Amino acid sequence: MSADRSLGSGAAIRLVAGREIRTRLASKAFIWLTLAFVVIVVLGGLLFKLTGSSSDPQQVAVTTDAAGAADQVKATATGVGVDVVTREVPDRAAGEKLLSSGDADALVVATSPTLEIVVKQDLSDQLGPVFGSLAQQLALSGAVTDLGGDPAEVAQAVATAAPTVTALEPEPERDGGQIAAGVIVGILLFIALMNAGQLVAQGVVEEKTSRVVELLLATLRPWQLMAGKVLGIGIVGLVQLVLIVGAAVASSLGFGVLDSSSLDVGAIAVWALVWFVVGFAMFALVLAALAALVSRQEDIGSVTGPVIALMIVPYIVGISIAPYDPESTIVVVMSFIPFAAPFIMPIRQALGAVEGWEVAVSLGLSIALIPVLVWLAGRVYSNAVLRAGGRVKLKDALGGR
């Protein structure tokens, strides 16, 4: 009867974390949310591939009358950096048919005396400069001929003329793949941290509301209960993120959407997971402590609101500024501030716009803060979690009154 009833802290925390993991993994909300994200990520990759290949060359039809223009159109297009395919049509009527069926984007009907183009509605943004430039060249060659020069020679000289630019601080090359990865990492981390943080807060209040915490604390120390809960939900959140990030990596590699990008997808994925763990540890501790102050689910918002704001600000900066201007002061500064770093540093990393030592310093600052948060959160949680009824003041919980 008087069996050994010792229960070490490790065993106690494992039991609490185990219950959290089992409960969360079995919940429909978790399963559907994870599945939805995996599907969205895979579909997104597919969409990216399809729209990526829709930057097809512009189709330009040329009537037999203006047949000589085909080569000039191509040459000019190359000069302006637009991909153009030309095809010859017997007459204007045939060309117009192609325009209305959408098989051609523009029809060149004459090159002299002026360049004459027919389009369905208006000239596409890509072709505008091409024909503008071509019209200038034609006018120029007309004038050159009139002056007795060789238009071809002049045209050659004009087409190859380019300024020599020397950049004092050359910006690192960033491609579409890196920017997309930066935005996706930013959004995913925000959703994952927000979701897992909310689960911690709700879990703490659930135990308080249902009063089961009294029964639990008759056998557990408060910090063991808090640690087990944070650990369990953290593992669940990490599993969820691994699935989603795994799907993202698999689909980007599988669809080959990043073939042309200089992005190291594997490294970005691993860093996203590292930052999730660090960010979760910080936010979960703060949210667990604050949630212990209230007794009803309806009141959660009043204590977690400021924390959510603390997540939203760096998130907005992270996805709206960082991918396009990773060197901006606000982005660089916030990527070092502990609670903001998890939303911004991984985006800078995805963009390849950060030095190794910067990552190390930022990570070090965040990790150094965690023991302080453990102590503070443990204190607030222990003092507040058994006080039912109204809202406990943070000051009282910290002071232990």
Add this chain to the structure above:
Amino acid sequence: MASLEIDALNKTYGSVRALRDMTFDVRAGEIFGFVGSNGAGKSTTMRIVLGVLAQDSGEVRWDSAPLGPDTRRRIGYMPEERGLYPRMKVGEQLVYLARLHGMDTAAARASMERWTETLGIEERRGDEVLKLSLGNQQRVQLAAALVHEPDILVLDEPFSGLDPVAVDVMSGVLREQAAAGRPVVFSSHQLELVERLSDRVGIVRAGSMVALGGIDELRTTEHRRWAVDGPPDSAWAAGVPEVRVLESSGTTTVVEAAGTGPDEVDQAVLRAALAAGPVREFSLVRPSLTELYRDVVAADVPAEQVETEEGAA
């Protein structure tokens, strides 16, 4: 023999003194009934025993050693504010609680199965607590207190909200646990129940123990009273100078002897009454726990103050 000793506990919440030198002990195999008005300090005492609340001073000991986490894990506790995970299945929940008290999985499972059967809720093991009737939720709560095979039971208001059948089940469990040599402390406002079940009773008022002892011991009053159903008091009472007549209604007369009187005064009363006529009933009048409680709780406390204490609960 081991006993649970509550020694001079003090606890203050802000300006309210919840406990003042609360002291009593519960021996192994004994059922201890803990009574007192709301806010008198019963729950506070129990929560301190469980370590859920920290005392300002004083000590709780089991077997002469201060209670630590490992001993506390051997206590079965039923908090005043009932609490279970509403969305967790009954069986899973009980196994989890047993494991938190240091049982291994197999033993926890076996114990869960045994207790759900004993308490008649074996059909509900797979249901979420939320879906159970209030009465069945109470049974699960009791199972939660017993599932880890505790060596000490501390039950705060275990009978509140129970239907008469469940009261019998609960009483039976308490008796069994005590018979198995465990100390059982329970609080209740149902004084007849406390009187019937308890070996000893403690009455608390304003944070301290004001009456403590076995039921018989407590009911023994300083002034003894007898009820005599027989001839009218005018015919015989004057013949026994040690007693005075308290009341007489119909054929029944109640007389009281001052505590200092000789022991055999009851025989003198009976002889005097018999000499006056036939006596159909002669008995010692002892106060019920309810009467004792009223005396003790009301004594020396102005009505207004009692109200304030209840309001503070």
